[in-house]
Amino acid sequence: MAENWATSESGHDLHLELTGTGGLRAGLMDALRDAIRVGRLRSGIRLPSSRALAADLGIARNTVADAYAELTAEGWLTARQGSGTRVAARAAVSGAAAGRPPRPGAPRLTHDLRPGRPDAAGFPRADWIAATRRALHAAPAEAFGPGDPAGRIELRRALAGYLARARGVHSDPDRIVVCSGAAQALQLLAAVRPGTFAVESRGLPHHRRLLARAGIRTVPLPVDAGGADPAGLSGSAADAVLLTPAHQFPTGGALLPERRAAVIDWARAGGGLVLEDDYDGEFRYDRQPVGALQGLDPGRVAYLGSASKSLSPGLRLGWMVLPPPLVPEVLAAKGSWEPTVSMLDQLVFAELLESGGYDRQIRRMRRGYRARRDQLTAALGARLPQLEVTGIAAGLHAVLELPPGTEELVLREGERAGLGLTGLGWFRHPEATCPERDGVVVGYGTPPDHGFTGAVTALCETVARGLSGPRDPERPERPEQRKNQVAQVNQVTQT
Ligand SMILES: Cc1ncc(COP(=O)(O)O)c(C=O)c1O
Secondary structure, three states: OHHHHHHHOOOOOOOOOOOOOOOHHHHHHHHHHHHHHOOOOOOOOEOOOHHHHHHHHOOOHHHHHHHHHHHHHHOOEEEEOOOEEEEOOOOOOOHHHHOOOOOOOOOOOOEEOOOOOOOHHHOOHHHHHHHHHHHHHHOOHHHHOOOOOOOOHHHHHHHHHHHHHHHOOOOOHHHEEEEOOHHHHHHHHHHHOOOEEEEEOEOOHHHHHHHHHOOOEEEEEOEEOOEEOHHHHOOOOOOEEEEOOOOOOOOOOOOOHHHHHHHHHHHHHHOOEEEEEOOOOOOEOOOOOOOOHHHHOOOOEEEEEEOOOOOOOOOOOEEEEOOOOHHHHHHHHHOOOOOOOOHHHHHHHHHHHHHOHHHHHHHHHHHHHHHHHHHHHHHHHHHOOOOOEEOOOEOOEEEEEOOOOOHHHHHHHHHHHOEEOEEHHHHEOOOOOOOOOOEEEEEOOOOOHHHHHHHHHHHHHHHHHHHHOOOOOOOOOOHHHHHHHHHHHHOOOOO
């Protein structure tokens, strides 16, 4: 089983990149040779089964089995009945000996536990292929002309039904504008509503940067276990407020009912706009998903949704459900033709929604993420019982709370171990006045299934090492420092 590989050895993920033009088998063989050559796969390490690796890479099992067989014949691997396929003794040489410096660019991580990424192996390839066939057969000829900036009507109809049913969004196709994700939605809304936006004091730096580039000033609202506290909104200069009400990013609370009401009251009183980022609202584990805030007042809330967590962030598919007066303004900001989202992807996604394939996908991913969350919290509870894990009721990440002054030490250990981790400080608004809080935000969506056990073990060991190390009095643990020292390896790599 794949888990044997993950647990019997160091449990490293393979992180194979199938590049080159020689076909999948040749690409896989090159990637494996490369990993062995530079020592990422050490002598004796057991490889995942051909079935597990094929599933993770999304290729045929035979391709993996053939690649293993050829590398065995070449002497890179050994295959023995009952003990699986292993890296042959003396096959590994160092990167220096192989004369291959690490490729510049993306850091090589042994395990990637950065938040914000779904399980890439979870993309429903077969359903997408079937939906593509149906969509292409059904598409009218005009679909192949320039795209409507509002998005395909088939998709807007399907989304209106789905969002009302699954997220409690008050919606009809005329209020929906398709876009390439929450990031583009924010850019468009910033263009039509310039001014000052209140944002959560801990949030995605990428979003704050987007807003800043669009000339928006952001002011922080304190965040606690009940989400953002809107008390400061009334006295502020904010024209709009950006919130993650279903699952605060990254700390994980759901916005308290009285705060939801207060946000709507503020918007009604002064004509403010509420931007609701519902980035992972479907992934809730303890009870029914928290419904969208937009349902409370669809005339005041711009609802932003995205397929980045449920399908793939590479798809670049998202949607806005807007107060009606905003629709023509946003469409004007987009231009006369759809500039970003492929017509075909829109039609295929509409098919997936209408056929129930998307609901199945959400259920499947929810089950998988829930199991990972349970495994993570059980392991942390057993190995680091003194630490609290918060924000675990929903989503694809959890917060491991750390004693004051230790976040930097843990991140440095993570960097040494090649573990992709992001500190809580990374998300803090530069003007936030809320107290410093040490912790790491652990994304449990990204490691492949066969490497998850190893990733959790590495996390526990890394944190334990970080906590047992001496605290350096010369190095106060401040977010600005984290940014400089750890950003290259550990930052959330959304750009
Ligand atoms: C807080 C938050 N909002 C929204 C998104 C989705 O962004 P996009 O739709 O631009 O991929 C993410 C990341 O996936 C996120 O972490």
